[in-house]
Amino acid sequence: MSTLLGQSQLQETFELNIGPQHPATHGVLRLKVTMDGEYIVKAEPVLGYIHRMHEKMGENRTWNKFWPNLGRLDYLSAIAYNHGYAGLVERAAGIEVPERAEYIRVITVELNRIQSHLLWFGAFVLDLGGFTPLMYAFDEREQILDLLESVTGSRLTYCYFRFGGVYNDIDDDFITGTRAFIKRFRPQIPMYHDLVTGNVILMERLVDIGHVSSEMCRKYGATGPVLRGSGVNFDIRKNEPYSVYPEFDFDVPVYTECDSMARYMVRMKEMEQSLRIIEQALDKIPDGPYIAEKVPKMIKPVKGDYHFAVEAARGTFSMRTVSDGTNQSYRMRLRSPTYSNLSLFEEASRGMLLADALAFMGSLDLVIPEMDR
Amino acid sequence: MGTENIPSTVDLTSIPSSLVQFHQLDKLRMLARANSLWPMTFGLACCAIEMMSSGAARFDLSRFGAEVFRPSPRQADLMIVAGTINKKMLPAVKILYDQMTEPKWVIAMGNCAISGGPFVFEGQYNVVEGADTFLPVDVYIPGCPPRPEALIEGILELEEKLTGTRRWPRVKPETAVKG
Amino acid sequence: MDRAKIKKELEMLAAEGLPAEEPTEEAAPEPQAADEEQDAKKSKKAAEEPPRVNGLLETDYNARGFHLDVQVNPDQVVAAAEILDREGLTMEMVTGVDWLKENQFEVVYDYSYTGGELFRVVVRARIDREKPDIPTISEVYPGANWHERETWDLFGINFVGHPQLERFLLPDDADFHPLRKDFKP
Numbered sequence: 001m002s003t004l005l006g007q008s009q010l011q012e013t014f015e016l017n018i019g020p021q022h023p024a025t026h027g028v029l030r031l032k033v034t035m036d037g038e039y040i041v042k043a044e045p046v047l048g049y050i051h052r053m054h055e056k057m058g059e060n061r062t063w064n065k066f067w068p069n070l071g072r073l074d075y076l077s078a079i080a081y082n083h084g085y086a087g088l089v090e091r092a093a094g095i096e097v098p099e100r101a102e103y104i105r106v107i108t109v110e111l112n113r114i115q116s117h118l119l120w121f122g123a124f125v126l127d128l129g130g131f132t133p134l135m136y137a138f139d140e141r142e143q144i145l146d147l148l149e150s151v152t153g154s155r156l157t158y159c160y161f162r163f164g165g166v167y168n169d170i171d172d173d174f175i176t177g178t179r180a181f182i183k184r185f186r187p188q189i190p191m192y193h194d195l196v197t198g199n200v201i202l203m204e205r206l207v208d209i210g211h212v213s214s215e216m217c218r219k220y221g222a223t224g225p226v227l228r229g230s231g232v233n234f235d236i237r238k239n240e241p242y243s244v245y246p247e248f249d250f251d252v253p254v255y256t257e258c259d260s261m262a263r264y265m266v267r268m269k270e271m272e273q274s275l276r277i278i279e280q281a282l283d284k285i286p287d288g289p290y291i292a293e294k295v296p297k298m299i300k301p302v303k304g305d306y307h308f309a310v311e312a313a314r315g316t317f318s319m320r321t322v323s324d325g326t327n328q329s330y331r332m333r334l335r336s337p338t339y340s341n342l343s344l345f346e347e348a349s350r351g352m353l354l355a356d357a358l359a360f361m362g363s364l365d366l367v368i369p370e371m372d373r
Numbered sequence: 374m375g376t377e378n379i380p381s382t383v384d385l386t387s388i389p390s391s392l393v394q395f396h397q398l399d400k401l402r403m404l405a406r407a408n409s410l411w412p413m414t415f416g417l418a419c420c421a422i423e424m425m426s427s428g429a430a431r432f433d434l435s436r437f438g439a440e441v442f443r444p445s446p447r448q449a450d451l452m453i454v455a456g457t458i459n460k461k462m463l464p465a466v467k468i469l470y471d472q473m474t475e476p477k478w479v480i481a482m483g484n485c486a487i488s489g490g491p492f493v494f495e496g497q498y499n500v501v502e503g504a505d506t507f508l509p510v511d512v513y514i515p516g517c518p519p520r521p522e523a524l525i526e527g528i529l530e531l532e533e534k535l536t537g538t539r540r541w542p543r544v545k546p547e548t549a550v551k552g
Numbered sequence: 553m554d555r556a557k558i559k560k561e562l563e564m565l566a567a568e569g570l571p572a573e574e575p576t577e578e579a580a581p582e583p584q585a586a587d588e589e590q591d592a593k594k595s596k597k598a599a600e601e602p603p604r605v606n607g608l609l610e611t612d613y614n615a616r617g618f619h620l621d622v623q624v625n626p627d628q629v630v631a632a633a634e635i636l637d638r639e640g641l642t643m644e645m646v647t648g649v650d651w652l653k654e655n656q657f658e659v660v661y662d663y664s665y666t667g668g669e670l671f672r673v674v675v676r677a678r679i680d681r682e683k684p685d686i687p688t689i690s691e692v693y694p695g696a697n698w699h700e701r702e703t704w705d706l707f708g709i710n711f712v713g714h715p716q717l718e719r720f721l722l723p724d725d726a727d728f729h730p731l732r733k734d735f736k737p
Contacts, residue, residue, distance in 0.1 A: 020462060021415055023414050027421065028462060047720060047721055048459075048461045048719075048720060048721035048722060048723070049459065049461050049462045050418055050456070050457060050459060050462065051459055051461065051721040052418075052457055052459065052499070053498065053499050053500065053730070055706070055731060056731060057494065059731075060494065060496070061494075068491055069491070072418075072419055072491065075418070075419040075422060076422065088617075091615065091616075091617060119425075134429060135429055136430075138426060138430045138431065139429075139430040139431065142426070142430070142431045155518075156518055157517060157518060217642075218640065218641075218642050218666065219642075219694050219695055220693075221643050221645070221695040222695075223666070234667075239668065305618075305621075305660075305674065306617055307616065307618050307662065316664075318644065318645070320645070320647065320660070322649050330649070331647075331649045331650075333660075335662070339698065340698075343695050343698045344695070347694065368418075369419070369457075460722075460723050461722065461723040496736070496737050497737070498728070498735075498737045499722065
């Protein structure tokens with residue numbers, strides 16, 4: 001490939017604009033690509049087409065009123081974002097969370113992670129030209145959405161957590177329903193592998209394409225499945241344990257191939273691990289209150305900086321806030337995982353075929369509103 | 374609202390104001406259009422996921438003839454504005470609308486497309502407060518995001534607007550909740 | 553990664569910047585803020601917390617979410633990034649804070665370690681609001697490119713040497729920096 005580029009350097013390059021409305025960019029991302037024939041010389045992502053001022057909104061409303069924004073950042077793993085905010089403010093204001101609430105949080109976050117990966121799976125294979133898996137994935141996904149809707153009240157943009165717990169207790173229907181879902185979904189994963197993973201076309205499009213080394217991940221701050229697909233065993237749930245994650249036995253899937261296929265496999269395996277976590281959590285969930293009794297109505301954290309990180313479906317979501325001692329945040333910074341994950345795209349896509357680059361971009365699992373915030 | 378010659382009310386007797394009038398033929402054309410709306414694959418934010426859900430396995434938009442999502446605006450006649458429009462995106466949305474061929478319709482899906490939704494506050498600097506500030510919106514679907522059923526209902530409403538008759542029985546709210 | 557080594561090197565770095573920094577830091581914001589309004593309130597506040605002097609603090613992870621908190625001179629952020637880069641840390645985010653009362657911007661760099669052990673470092677530098685210049689660390693961490701560009705976009709903090717300091721999240725024709733505390737649309 002490099003020789004090809006070298007030979008044709010005398011030829012003219014041309015600019016290609018992809019997006020902001022393009023089916024392959026998963027929303028409103030725009031790519032400004034300099035092409036040499038079919039090869040990419042430089043692909044520059046242009047952001048901001050869905051910048052919705054979340055950080056500004058964090059500064060001009062009380063801590064409680066910021067909740068709905070968390071559901072609208074990464075709408076695919078919104079509950080993990082709820083968790084990040086809950087953790088941040090609970091850390092800042094020193095709120096204790098009952099154990100049952102933490103279990104409910106973990107169960108819902110993991111269900112949410114599975115549905116996020118399912119949607120990614122469907123959309124990613126759709127990008128590569130396969131339509132059927134999308135239908136399978138959405139079928140399973142709807143099962144999860146039903147379960148989550150029964151406890152959270154919404155299908156997508158969850159605003160479920162509260163400081164000190166959750167908004168609504170889970171009931172027996174939810175527990176039996178979740179168990180039934182696990183029973184149903186577990187055999188589906190091998191079916192997905194049969195249907196998709198071994199497919200020659202998919203292999204051709206993914207294996208050895210989109211190389212992202214662990215060093216590149218480090219320099220760009222990439223996390224989540226992108227980092228784990230590059231052979232780094234890093235998962236906030238294990239490395240920086242929060243909530244009740246230390247009590248569960250689960251593995252962190254790591255693949256060392258560094259290519260698009262590795263990232264694909266990491267996500268597929270993560271769904272299995274999430275099932276394991278949910279199963280254990282359902283077995284172990286204690287009785288008790290689902291929200292702390294003594295949560296102050298007016299939350300006024302002590303002055304200073306606070307930081308909290310969680311493992312969302314796409315990687316490390318961390319929040320940093322500066323409190324000035326009032327009931328509002330002085331500065332709210334949201335560090336979204338795909339922002340960093342995509343920032344390596346320009347370097348990693350150099351010299352790639354355009355079609356491969358789009359497959360590579362799909363393997364990064366982008367959610368644009370979360371990047372633009 | 375695609376063109377002025379499309380009756381916007383349920384009145385069957387109103388005649389489109391084109392130079393040569395074929396009343397029955399126009400009605401037939403409208404019937405055909407209403408039953409095969411081609412929406413543009415155009416997702417902006419969260420609502421786009423519900424739009425995908427509507428098209429996918431469970432809600433199956435193709436039952437209502439509107440599942441042919443087209444990535445190109447040239448091939449689409451329905452723009453579903455699914456998500457927040459901000460000032461950077463505004464010119465692109467305008468271009469997309471202009472690129473669509475007549476007749477064309479717009480559905481504002483979700484609170485952001487209706488009014489800016491939760492992102493409107495005093496002193497906001499980046500969100501366009503509603504698609505109807507620059508597009509002729511035909512149907513508004515409230516919700517944050519609206520459920521797929523709501524999108525389907527919105528499409529049925531649009532059909533009704535085009536043909537003057539409702540193809541499917543209206544579901545009464547009290548019966549809809551059960552189940 | 554060697555925690556003790558990082559701590560020692562950052563401590564030395566912060567100490568290097570001290571003598572030059574201290575007088576100007578303290579002299580500049582105080583008088584301005586004090587005479588203007590509410591003398592009693594201000595003096596009480598000033599008595600409570602003098603502006604932070606450069607240096608390294610070990611913070612309680614459970615309370616704050618990070619282990620080391622280092623304040624350095626603006627011209628030392630690159631050196632700090634190099635120290636952390638040598639030890640294999642990841643740049644997690646770069647952001648700004650607008651301290652309107654003190655007439656300063658604070659640029660905050662978050663670093664973490666993804667190699668196994670849990671370690672989070674915060675590096676911060678204060679710059680003058682009138683002349684918000686700070687060197688870029690995007691040479692050390694290319695990932696900082698976007699973060700710095702965004703910080704310029706939203707705060708107007710000028711990262712000297714940045715390869716592409718253009719509008720990022722806002723439209724190209726925007727002429728404001730919305731996260732500044734005195735921003736009015």
